[in-house]
Amino acid sequence: DIQMTQSPSSLSASVGDRVTITCRASQSISSHLNWYQQKPGKGPNLLIFAASTLQSGVPPRFSGSGSGTDFTLTISSLQPEDFATYYCQQSYSIPRTFGQGTKLEIK
């Protein structure tokens, strides 16, 4: 199985900050990487698929990059509604696997 490792596990930031979350795969997954946002008590929300394609309806302050084993999710200017937990997920092979999550908290 492909292991996905996110860093950091938690992050404190302020409204307006630029934030970057990293995801590393245990083997090359090309660009088969997706990012989700999850708020407490809710199902996840797809932000980015295929490493860098913004899902319809997602604000452009979210962006993704990377290929192979190393990927990043960037939020260019944090908004109050962005404080949540973020997960990466590989779609290169089955079983699909997720990173352990990055909890983004208000500083």
Add this chain to the structure above:
Amino acid sequence: EVQLVESGGGLVQPGESLRLSCAASGFTFSNYWMTWVRQAPGKGLEWVANIKQDGSERYYVDSVKGQFTISRDNAKNTLFLQMNSLRAEDTAVYYCARGLRSFDYWGQGTLVTVSS
């Protein structure tokens, strides 16, 4: 509007069975792969299983192979997860989600608690 509504969760004892359902609406259900993902309390997301549009292909995470069965009824726009011989480590919120590679719609989840 796309909607996925899970049901069937609850409190069961170890070794018992449960069948989860996911009612889909707002899209042509038979055109999509569907997936189950679970989340143990306070933990991350774990992909559980998926099923092809016509049910001809099904895949499972190793930890549930032979224990869980995913199925679908395209006439009723419903996805199922039959869970047998439940263990404490199966305690989680179970989400259904649309898609094969990325999951663009999710339900609100149904909680399964396995405890004596």
